[in-house]
Amino acid sequence: MLLPHVQTLAQARSYLAALADQASTVDASSAYERVLIELDRIHADECPSADTEGLTEDRAVLLAVATSALEELEHYGIDPLTIELVIAMLDDAYALDGT
Template identity: 50%
Template sequence: MLLPHAVLLAEARSYVTALADRALTFDGSMEYERVLLELDELHGGVFSPTTGLPITDPTALYTIAHQAIAELESHEIDPLGLELCLAMLIAARETDTRS
């Protein structure tokens, strides 16, 4: 894995983790965790998220996480798996905002 790919993956994981930590509902948090598990599955589960993100707004976190996951396709990651991750992220957001 090249550095740009690793940085993008770390960014995606970090922002999805932040969404899980700041979820409004337990179900929403669990759905974000499922997105992380799917990302890990696509990459062999060898990466951990960074900490101390400067952004706390859930909408901004979601937008950045969505973009980072979508951009992973340019690094030869399974496109179907990435589409699944994006669908799961959207579902997690909907579950979390349904409070």
Template identity: 70%
Template sequence: MLLPHAETLAQARSYVAALADHALTIESSSAYERVLLELDRVHGDDCPALDTEDLTDDRDILLAVASKAVEELEDFGVDPLAVELILAMLVDAHDLDIG
């Protein structure tokens, strides 16, 4: 994995982790954690560390940035179907979070 790919993946993972941290229910937090697990699975568990320090608490901003980073993974050779699955999981987790 080249540096730009690792940076994009780290950004996606960090923002999804922040969403899990700020989730309103345990169910929605678990749903975000499943998104992280799928990101890790797609990358063969070769994943950079999370950095959620100094990220906004606004879940809508976190969702937008996480979604954009996940979409950008296609540019680094991640299967488009896997990206769509991850995005769908992320939207489902967000829908569960907002009730």
């Protein structure tokens, strides 16, 4: 994995972890965690750590940045359909979050 791919993946993981940490319900937090697990599975668990230090607490911003980073993964050879499915999982988690 090249550095730009690692940076994009780390960004996606960090924002997903922040969403899970700040979720309004246990169900929403679990749904965000499932998105994170799926992203790790796609990358065969070769993933950089997630760092949520200093990230905004605005879940709408977290969602937008996470979605953007996920979409960018397509440029690094991740199947576009797989990315769309992960984004759909993320949207479902966000809907559970009640925001």
